[in-house]
Amino acid sequence: ATRDHHPQVGNTWISYESVILIGSKNFWLSDLIDADTHFLLASRLSIHRKIEDTRILIESAMQKAHKIPEKIVTRNTSRYSKAIEQILGLDFNRVHIVSPVKGHEMKFSVYWHNILKGRSRITHNMKSLELAHLTLQGWMLNYNYYSRQRSLRDRTPANATGWDTDMRLIIIK
Secondary structure, eight states: OOTTOOOOOOSEEEEEEEEEEETTEEEEEEEEEETTTOOEEEEEEESSOOHHHHHHHHHHHHHHHTSOOSEEEOSOHHHHHHHHHHHHGGGGGGSEEEOOOTTHHHHHHHHHHHHHHHHHHHHTTBSOHHHHHHHHHHHHHHHHHTOOBGGGTSBOHHHHTTOOOOHHHHHHO
16 A cells, blocks of 8 residues: 555655664664655665665665655765766756754754664564564554654654555555
8 A cells, every 4th residue: 555655755855874783794774764754765774885775775765755855964975975976877966965964954863863762672683684674664664654753743754745544444454
């Protein structure tokens, strides 16, 4: 039911990266979140933080949102700039890649870090990469479509993007 949902998101997306332990290896988990609706557009799990991984993350988010953002806020401006250049070619200046500064983006980073505490409890010390992928997909679905947030006036991120379907009815069917 959510596969064809293309959320109506804003023009500023925020990148957040964290490390999770799977088996005996550390993996990087990268997220792209819409700053306005808090909708988690894409997540990418990788052993290294390569430009290719960042490119796939951004392309996944663009495909989900059916749009190109105007701005991406990230601590890794160089890698994101190179990935955007690979995606858009000569038109890469369309997307501004900026570092977080005091204000909305920093507040959102703190907010997102607190949200991820719940995900970290679930993903901490997973034994297999397949289980991690499956768990992260389920967490993303739960976060976007079921988790009501005070910062969104007790709506889910999906509700904030215009989604008005009651997910409980979909599961019952």
